[in-house]
Amino acid sequence: MKYSLLALCFAFLVSCSSSDDEKDYRLENDDEIAAYILANNLVAQKTASGLYYVIEEQGTGAQLTSSSSVTVTYKGSYTSGTAFDDSKGELVSFSLQNVITGFTEGLSYFNEGGKGILLIPAHLGYGSKDYKEIPGGSVLIFEIIVYSPEMIAEKNEADIVAYLDANDINATRSDTGLYYTIEEEGTGVQPTATSNVTVAYKGYYLDGEVFDESGSNGVSFGLNQVIKGWAEGITYYKEGGNGKLFIPAALAYGNYNYSTIPGGSVLIFDVKLISVN
Template identity: 60%
Template sequence: MKYNLLALVLAFVASSCSSSSDGNKDYREENEAEIAAYVAENNLLATKSTSGLYYVIEDEGEGKNISLISDVTLTYKGYTTNGEVFDTTRDDLVSFNLQGVIAGFAEGLSYLNEGGKATLIIPAHLGYGSKDHGNILAGSVLIFEVEVYSPSMIAEKNDADIQAYIEKEGLDATKTASGLYYTMDEAGTGAQPTSESKVKIAYEGSFLNGKKFDESGTLGVELELSKVIDGWKEGIPLFKEGGSGKLIIPAHLAYGSYNYSAIPGGSVLVFDIDLLSVIE
């Protein structure tokens, strides 16, 4: 199931559906009744904000406070009051800035800190208003179960995912003190680089699910290790010239909780590398 829905929608759709003067229907009254029935039926202790958002905080979180303009890394499940799921990350992490999501989602997360967990019940004027949006019907009340990950939670999840990957693939991997994992197919016999060296490397980069996001080709590329991600800066010097193996790099040694090109925030990166030469 796709889970890029939220990040593609402007946050302030409410301004376009709060009245019927332009032909848009105002669903507030019927949404309020629907939410009240849902809260009662599920015995929820929900708080209502001045905007009309309802939320239930399971855990406020102990990390950095979240604002309406924060970058967040999280998991979520979105469904309607009849229980029909329209979007979910499952166990995958996703990252985005809250300025790019629906107003109710951004407001709800602003009541949390990193590490927080909550259920948000969002009326249509804080969601997608009076227009259908994908498989979400006009006027729908949206419910999101969300868990915002702190950097330490991301690192813990990354490590568990890496260990599961290693077991699944039957790899003989070593973990360093920083959290980097590596395998060594060939140690190499030539010069050994430092973290400041310029080297020529052939590589292929993929995620734990095997999806490839980058590759150099067999001829390789020249690069300075002082200017690459920490996982490479540490991992490449483990090999000598002619060496080859795999680097399995958690997010805190790569791009952290931020999206980078085609790499989602919080991602573990797997690189198959061949150290072709140490240039200087």
């Protein structure tokens, strides 16, 4: 599961430093942004901080604030058109308190479901000195889509269906949006949503990266103590049964990062119901 440069740049020090060796790129950046806007026929707004932004779609969901947690897809590039970061359609979640100032301010002009462009001068980005592969003084252009819960659910559904088609898997969809396969139904007791069970499992993302795995002896727990996708999914098997669960974020860990699970993630589990205790 890809973690982007943007999502990992927690609490980066903004470049408005009084240090003698800091260069002020504001005027230079402003001219560069103005030229980019003209060349690309954009209708942009400029804020008091020097940020420019374009709202292509305002969005109909909740208004974002500087302390919101968000889930987005984006592409980051320079005014030359060269890309330096790209989520490539993959959902990325983070708090707006943990990213560059231009992103924090810029997204506050959108609602969930919004789409647009941020044109961020260096003093609101990575500053006047080189930061990783970002050259000092760079203007950063971000094309962004802010996902609402409904959009995440639609994307999860489409991604699961695409995965099933690509891997020639015949799965059943429940009314909740859970997909599951039964490779062996099992012959023992069938659990209920409150049963205590022992299950051996492997959990991975759509790209195949494993994020959790039990031993062959499995792990015991109450089905009223786990994510909704498990509480529902395990009840489709009998003791000795096995199969796969394809769990959208709404039935798992939600739309924002949870521990090591990126927000909005579809989770796949290979499961074997060892016993109903």
